[in-house]
Amino acid sequence: MSLFERLFRRGPSEFAVQINGGEHTLRASTSESLLQAALKQGLPFPHNCRVGGCGECKCRLVSGQVKELTDKSYLLSAQEIQSNVILACQSQPRSDVVIEVTLQAQGSAHPVVDTRARIVSLQPLTHDIVHLVLQTELAMPHAAGQCAELTVPAQSPHGGERRSYSFASPSTPEGDAQMADFYIRKVPGGAFTEWLFNHAQVGDTLPISGPHGQFTLRPGSQAMVFVAGGSGLAPIKAMLEDALQGTHSARTAWVFFGARTQADLYALPELDTIQRQWAGRIRFVPVLSAEPEDSAWAGLRGLVTEHLGSQLNMPLSDAQAYLCGPPPMVDACVAELTALGMPPASILSDKFLNKADLARAAA
Ligand SMILES: Cc1cc2nc3c(=O)[nH]c(=O)nc-3n(C[C@H](O)[C@H](O)[C@H](O)COP(=O)(O)OP(=O)(O)OC[C@H]3O[C@@H](n4cnc5c(N)ncnc54)[C@H](O)[C@@H]3O)c2cc1C
Ligand code: FES
Numbered sequence: 001m002s003l004f005e006r007l008f009r010r011g012p013s014e015f016a017v018q019i020n021g022g023e024h025t026l027r028a029s030t031s032e033s034l035l036q037a038a039l040k041q042g043l044p045f046p047h048n049c050r051v052g053g054c055g056e057c058k059c060r061l062v063s064g065q066v067k068e069l070t071d072k073s074y075l076l077s078a079q080e081i082q083s084n085v086i087l088a089c090q091s092q093p094r095s096d097v098v099i100e101v102t103l104q105a106q107g108s109a110h111p112v113v114d115t116r117a118r119i120v121s122l123q124p125l126t127h128d129i130v131h132l133v134l135q136t137e138l139a140m141p142h143a144a145g146q147c148a149e150l151t152v153p154a155q156s157p158h159g160g161e162r163r164s165y166s167f168a169s170p171s172t173p174e175g176d177a178q179m180a181d182f183y184i185r186k187v188p189g190g191a192f193t194e195w196l197f198n199h200a201q202v203g204d205t206l207p208i209s210g211p212h213g214q215f216t217l218r219p220g221s222q223a224m225v226f227v228a229g230g231s232g233l234a235p236i237k238a239m240l241e242d243a244l245q246g247t248h249s250a251r252t253a254w255v256f257f258g259a260r261t262q263a264d265l266y267a268l269p270e271l272d273t274i275q276r277q278w279a280g281r282i283r284f285v286p287v288l289s290a291e292p293e294d295s296a297w298a299g300l301r302g303l304v305t306e307h308l309g310s311q312l313n314m315p316l317s318d319a320q321a322y323l324c325g326p327p328p329m330v331d332a333c334v335a336e337l338t339a340l341g342m343p344p345a346s347i348l349s350d351k352f353l354n355k356a357d358l359a360r361a362a363a
Contacts, residue, residue: 161195221250237271258286
């Protein structure tokens with residue numbers, strides 16, 4: 001091999017990833033995370049946010065080298081870092097690697113599909129939330145509460161940027177698994193939402209991958225407390241509609257919806273249908289944080305967390321909670337529900353983390 005070849009030879013673009021002493025072996029490219037590679041091959045690798053914000057994809061790097069895409073020190077303890085714990089969603093292989101992780105008991109019921117989707121409809125729901133409806137080339141069945149990764153089309157501003165968005169509707173057995181819809185809030189200065197709100201048009205196509213995440217309804221017959229903030233209503237509405245298809249709607253449910261003003265409440269007809277079709281007891285509680293004092297609003301005002309205690313007039317030690325929305329709202333609700341007696345293990349949450357949240361956490 002000439003000197004030129006030796007100097008400019010590109011390394012392999014794929015490496016072997018050995019999991020739990022050879023229990024599983026897979027190939028991962030240098031441009032994908034260990035988590036992406038594992039999910040693509042159907043492994044039940046623990047994860048949720050896939051952006052380095054929740055810590056659920058922690059695993060131990062036994063040997064080999066990875067490129068870490070984000071600072072993990074704000075999420076992992078000094079002891080974990082010392083023990084070579086890494087975030088699989090933020091680690092790309094740079095050599096063959098061996099990792100240890102506790103895989104989940106069952107794989108996702110729905111394998112990850114990489115395909116393209118066409119925008120069928122893009123309608124405003126409020127001044128800063130749109131309803132995006134896509135038709136995917138390949139069917140993408142998913143569990144209610146899961147999300148998909150959407151990519152800005154290559155030729156557009158911010159082309160190639162990928163972001164997670166939660167499905168706003170469940171897959172139905174008889175439904176069309178090629179239709180997917182999302183509630184997306186505009187984030188000022190944000191790459192994906194800048195494209196979606198200012199450039200995207202009906203008929204455009206974009207890459208989509210999914211389903212991802214483990215924010216899904218858990219079995220049980222106990223009462224359920226749902227809290228949604230802003231576009232966080234998407235997976236909550238999907239879960240409620242999914243519950244109607246099975247036995248979950250026999251359970252008692254509380255649905256808190258936090259928004260700024262009446263104009264920021266949306267999907268009310270859908271929520272009304274859910275309430276009418278719910279088999280058990282259900283209570284819908286909208287809470288407005290910035291509704292003008294002199295308006296005719298007769299509902300609750302303030303932050304959702306301020307009302308959980310007074311509204312949930314039942315023992316919470318045996319209830320489940322599903323929380324979704326901006327990270328500060330989710331964190332505050334976890335603290336409040338725990339203080340009210342709900343065991344932390346019964347609280348599931350999905351934080352809509354964005355780059356600013358991650359930068360703040362890492363600072
Ligand atoms: C599991 C999951 C599900 C989600 N589901 C939904 C959903 O259903 N609906 C929804 O609306 N959102 C959802 N989100 C949030 C979504 O993925 C995006 O993060 C959000 O839409 C913002 O994307 P963006 O590309 O527009 O903004 P980004 O480009 O990510 O930027 C976000 C903000 O950070 C700033 N910023 C960019 N880079 C930096 C940096 N390096 N340092 C500091 N600040 C920076 C930007 O100026 C902007 O203000 C979800 C997130 C997760 C993790
Ligand atoms: S930190 Fe990796 S999935 Fe959340």
